[in-house]
Amino acid sequence: MKILEVKNLKKDFESLEVIKDISFDVKEGSVVAIIGPSGSGKSTLLRCATMLETIDSGELKYLGEHAVQTIDGKAVYASPKDLKRIQSYYGLVFQNFNLFPHFSVIKNVTDALISVQKKPKDEAIEIGRRLLEKMGLEDKEDAYPFQLSGGQQQRVSIARALALNPKILFFDEPTSALDPELTGEILKVIRELAAEDMTMVIVTHEMSFARDVADRIIFMDGGVIIEEGEACDVIDNPQCERTKMFLNKFENR
Amino acid sequence: MDLSVLLSQLAEGMLISVEIFTLTLVFSLPLGLLVAFGRMSKNPIIRNITKIYISVMRGTPLMLQLMVVYFGPYYLFGWSIRGYRFLAVIIGFSINYAAYFAEIYRGGIESMEVGQYEAAKILGYSKSQTFIKIILPQVIKRILPAVTNEIITLIKDTSLAFVISVSEMFTTAQAIAAAQKTTTPFIVAGVFYYVFNYIVATTMEWVEKKVSYYR
Ligand SMILES: Nc1ncnc2c1ncn2[C@@H]1O[C@H](COP(=O)(O)OP(=O)(O)O)[C@@H](O)[C@H]1O
Numbered sequence: 474m475k476i477l478e479v480k481n482l483k484k485d486f487e488s489l490e491v492i493k494d495i496s497f498d499v500k501e502g503s504v505v506a507i508i509g510p511s512g513s514g515k516s517t518l519l520r521c522a523t524m525l526e527t528i529d530s531g532e533l534k535y536l537g538e539h540a541v542q543t544i545d546g547k548a549v550y551a552s553p554k555d556l557k558r559i560q561s562y563y564g565l566v567f568q569n570f571n572l573f574p575h576f577s578v579i580k581n582v583t584d585a586l587i588s589v590q591k592k593p594k595d596e597a598i599e600i601g602r603r604l605l606e607k608m609g610l611e612d613k614e615d616a617y618p619f620q621l622s623g624g625q626q627q628r629v630s631i632a633r634a635l636a637l638n639p640k641i642l643f644f645d646e647p648t649s650a651l652d653p654e655l656t657g658e659i660l661k662v663i664r665e666l667a668a669e670d671m672t673m674v675i676v677t678h679e680m681s682f683a684r685d686v687a688d689r690i691i692f693m694d695g696g697v698i699i700e701e702g703e704a705c706d707v708i709d710n711p712q713c714e715r716t717k718m719f720l721n722k723f724e725n726r
Numbered sequence: 727m728d729l730s731v732l733l734s735q736l737a738e739g740m741l742i743s744v745e746i747f748t749l750t751l752v753f754s755l756p757l758g759l760l761v762a763f764g765r766m767s768k769n770p771i772i773r774n775i776t777k778i779y780i781s782v783m784r785g786t787p788l789m790l791q792l793m794v795v796y797f798g799p800y801y802l803f804g805w806s807i808r809g810y811r812f813l814a815v816i817i818g819f820s821i822n823y824a825a826y827f828a829e830i831y832r833g834g835i836e837s838m839e840v841g842q843y844e845a846a847k848i849l850g851y852s853k854s855q856t857f858i859k860i861i862l863p864q865v866i867k868r869i870l871p872a873v874t875n876e877i878i879t880l881i882k883d884t885s886l887a888f889v890i891s892v893s894e895m896f897t898t899a900q901a902i903a904a905a906q907k908t909t910t911p912f913i914v915a916g917v918f919y920y921v922f923n924y925i926v927a928t929t930m931e932w933v934e935k936k937v938s939y940y941r
């Protein structure tokens with residue numbers, strides 16, 4: 474089953490064409506890594522898919538339901554009621570966490586469960602504690618974000634996203650704001666999620682991680698998909714010149 | 727003149743000063759938030775009207791505004807409203823301070839990172855939930871020092887009510903001083919304002935400490 478279908482997605486900022494006709498699917502339980510040079514439109518693609526940006530034309534479907542479709546050349550979004558439901562199908566982990574600084578760790582993880590999904594408080598706390606334990610943060614539930622390392626904050630933000638039980642989780646460079654010695658703990662968490670068949674779309678610059686964790690890799694440049702395929706094929710045996718050139722820069726890391 | 731007699735004569739003035747202070751805050755703090763929304767509105771008409779409102783309130787003397795609020799209804803419509811004097815003071819102070827608070831709120835709201843809104847949106851919070859649960863508490867923490875400044879200024883500004891003959895603390899002191907040919911009432915008035923300020927400043931310090939549990 475396809476969790477996400479993106480068809481002919483286009484997005485401009487003023488006169489700048491940032492996403493030029495992108496299509497891809499994400500199957501249930503699969504992990505897609507998106508790689509590509511800085512400025513190639515990876516974040517914009519995720520922001521369009523998660524509806525933080527509106528698209529200019531194309532189609533977005535979650536679990537077969539249209540979030541946007543293009544009618545007579547114009548992007549038409551589903552009704553607010555439908556969008557609210559569709560929005561609950563996905564989560565997003567930000568590069569710089571965006572935790573709520575005035576909420577404790579446990580409240581960051583549980584508040585949306587309580588005030589958005591209307592779960593009883595004790596049930597939400599139970600879910601939150603379980604996730605914090607999974608993230609290795611069981612002793613941090615009463616801490617505030619500023620008291621945590623970057624890696625711990627990112628793990629809280631992953632727990633916060635998982636708490637709402639999304640069908641698909643997007644990551645936008647989840648380790649880029651971290652010191653190198655802290656990236657490992659985040660990559661480990663994502664690997665564990667992949668092992669549990671969590672459906673994920675991950676924008677990353679960690680090439681060996683992408684090859685290990687992803688089923689498919691999309692290489693983007695200049696707002697288009699240059700190459701897409703099985704993870705090890707794209708990384709170890711790229712077909713396009715641009716992919717080769719891009720990957721060469723990572724060779725000696 | 728006996729100090730206790732003097733104090734009892736001044737007490738009514740003190741009470742009125744405290745009333746002006748309290749009521750002004752009760753009305754201007756929420757009104758300021760409303761004005762801030764107007765100032766940030768997508769609708770250009772609302773935005774520009776609030777912009778002019780703020781600039782007039784901040785660009786003309788409060789004393790003059792009090793007179794306009796008090797005498798305005800009579801000169802414009804021929805209304806003379808019974809017991810309007812005190813109400814006029816509260817209206818005048820509230821709409822003036824709302825303008826200052828509005829700009830403070832706006833500064834605080836605009837300083838919030840977009841990431842906070844985006845995280846809330848992805849998690850499914852509604853717009854009002856996002857504002858009330860996520861944005862406003864952080865804004866309040868950020869604007870507390872600026873709000874404290876305004877509140878301290880308000881204490882001293884309460885004496886401006888004399889222009890429309892509302893006998894707050896300072897007016898009362900002045901009247902007694904003139905009648906008794908003594909400066910003691912002024913000293914008492916000075917002590918009163920100082921103590922009032924001290925209490926308010928200490929309270930605000932306590933509030934700031936209360937919200938310093940996070941960064
Ligand atoms: N809100 C915006 N307004 C204008 N231009 C933008 C905006 N967001 C991104 N861009 C531009 O779109 C291009 C792609 O950006 P982005 O999606 O962030 O790339 P990547 O994540 O691959 O580094 C860049 O040229 C960037 O400057």
Ligand SMILES: [Mg+2]
Binds near residue numbers: 515516517646
């Ligand atoms: Mg990016």
